[in-house]
Amino acid sequence: MFQHARRLVLSLGVAAMAAFGALAPAAQAQVPYQRLAQTSSKYAAIVVDAKTGEVLYENRADALRYPASITKVMTLYLTFEALASGKIDLDDRVVFSPRAAAQAPTKLGVRAGDSISVDEAMKALATKSANDAAVALAEKLGGTEQRFAALMTLRAQELGMTNTHFANASGLPDSRQTSTARDIAILSRAVMRDYPQYYKLFSTTYFNFRGQQLRNHNGLLHRMYGVDGLKTGYTNASGFNLAVSAVRDGRRLIAVVLGGPTVASRDASAESLLLTGFDVMNRRARGEDIRVAQNFFEAPITMASAQTSREQGDNDDGDMKIVLASTAPPIRASKIEIVEGKKAAQGKxxxxxxxxxxxxxxxxxxxxxxxxxxxxxxxxxxxxxxxxxxxxxxxxxxxxxxxxxxxxxxxxxxxxxxxxxxxx
Structure with a gap:
């Protein structure tokens, strides 16, 4: 029975599934890239049910990593917040300061003193991942990028991203700017939940700007059925990052892959995680009472060891243990008021x-x-x-x-x- 179950696991162990059936050919085709991704010392990943928040798979999900340009999802979240509250409008101008114009590529190349609309700035972040536009937006909303980064960190804490700290709005290298795969999944869910009217921005495949056609960096958006966001990221220190979401048969999953050694391995890892996650969800819909519980035994990441992990990489790939288990369906929260009929509270x-x-x-x-x-x-x-x-x-x-x-x-x-x- 155990041998039969093992045949249902992707050979690199990115996900496990219980009981009968074969893996989709598309998932099998990604195995060589998957192995490469998982051997990266920077690798971390998580797969989450977007509706319930249930974690279907995780690997080093709480290890500190550099988010790189996935940072821009939070920059956009605060921009959506300002739009929804009426603080700004889509047609408002975003002026590029000398500091914004001087940001390193990738960038739009807008000159200091020139301006673009809020709508153009958001599309530039979502597609080209323009660092100059990110700083210009941050300065418009926060006065300075430093103050805006503090607002980003505060909102992250309120959303439950307890291991995240932002130092800039773009994701350009900064040793103080850290997050985790789990926190990025939390942010991805928050964007969908809180601003569905703006989430479609992340599915923009091309953006025409002043005669240029800018292509979205998210390769899965162009080739994987159901994918409609979110964001890529890369620096030398972070490796290749991706937060991606897809919908199939009315079910939405979020996958976060951090620290891929190449674009191809990162994308293949995320694709296989999503495919396997959808297979699990489909089996549940047919009445199978299953859950994926795959654990990698690693030394815990502590604040004291975080800097070493960031500088040298976590060299402990660990031993994999696959657990196939039955489980009750995900908890469905009741809509009832819970403030009535309680015992009188004593403390303050x-x-x-x-x-x-x-x-x-x-x-x-x-x-x-x-x-x-x-x-x-x-x-x-x-x-x-x-x-x-x-x-x-x-x-x-x-x-x-x-x-x-x-x-x-x-x-x-x-x-x-x-x-x-x-x-x-």
């Missing part, structure tokens, strides 16, 4: 478990957290609060000790959490 500390564009999403997050972590939130009061155009999911009534314990439990399961002290 608060725990924030998410930040969303809609009140309904914020309430749903409260229900999910209470269901999965009830022992820590049983005596707390769940509520949603609107601030800065966002709806915060919060539980109040903690003591300092119980708030920190609850937050620690959530973070142990890679859930967003923030402890808030009582107001003065």
């Amino acid at each position: 500390w608060t725990v924030q478990v998410g930040s969303f564009n809609s009140r309904s999403d914020a309430k749903e997050q409260l229900a999910i957290v209470e269901k999965k972590f009830g022992q820590h939130f049983r005596s707390a009061k769940g509520l949603t609060e609107k601030a800065g155009g966002k709806y915060r999911s919060r539980f109040s009534g903690f003591t300092e000790k119980s708030a920190k314990a609850a937050c620690q439990a959530l973070k142990a399961k890679k859930q967003p959490c923030m402890v808030l002290a009582p107001s003065a």
Whole structure:
């Protein structure tokens, strides 16, 4: 039985599937590239169900990596936020300062003092990954790129990207600019969830700008059925990165691959991960109760060792253990209000478990957290609060000790959490 199951695994081990059936020829064709990708010391990957957030596969998903130009997804997220709030319009002008115009390629090559529209700037980021346009947008929205980067980091923390720090808006090399495959997947989900009206920007295949036809760098967008975003990235330090999403049969998956040694190996790795993920989802839809649980035993990445990992690479490829197991269907959060009928809370500390564009999403997050972590939130009061155009999911009534314990439990399961002290 074990040997039969192993035949269903891609030979490099990018994903595992349970019970009968054959792999698609397209997935098998990518195996040589896949092996090359996984032997890279910078490699990290994750596959996520975009609707539920369930992780279908992960490999070094929390190891610190350089995001490179995937950074621009957050730059665009804050731009979408400004558009949705009415702070800016698509036709507003984005002036290029001398600093913006001087950015390294890839770039539009707009001269200092010249300007383009917000719409053109967004398309330049999504297709050509223009660094000069990213800095010009950052300066328009934040005053300075440094201030805008601080806003990017703050929003990342609110979204649950707890291991991410931004130092610039473009992704150009900076040792302070780090993220993880898991955090990039969280950001990808947030863009789709919060700004569906702008997400289609990432599916732009070509952008005509002043007589030039700029081609989107995302190769899978041009050749893989169902792919409609998101973003590529590359620096010498990061290797070849890709955050990609695809839809098939009404189901959407997100794959993040970081640190590929070549464009071809990165794209092949992401394609195989998506193909296998869709196969798993289809089998579930037919009633198979399966889950993919594949673990690579690695030394944990700590803050003390992060710099060494960034400079020298993580040389521990680890031993692979494949676990095929049955599992209950993903949790579906209840829409019920959970703030009524609770035991009176005693403390004055608060725990924030998410930040969303809609009140309904914020309430749903409260229900999910209470269901999965009830022992820590049983005596707390769940509520949603609107601030800065966002709806915060919060539980109040903690003591300092119980708030920190609850937050620690959530973070142990890679859930967003923030402890808030009582107001003065």
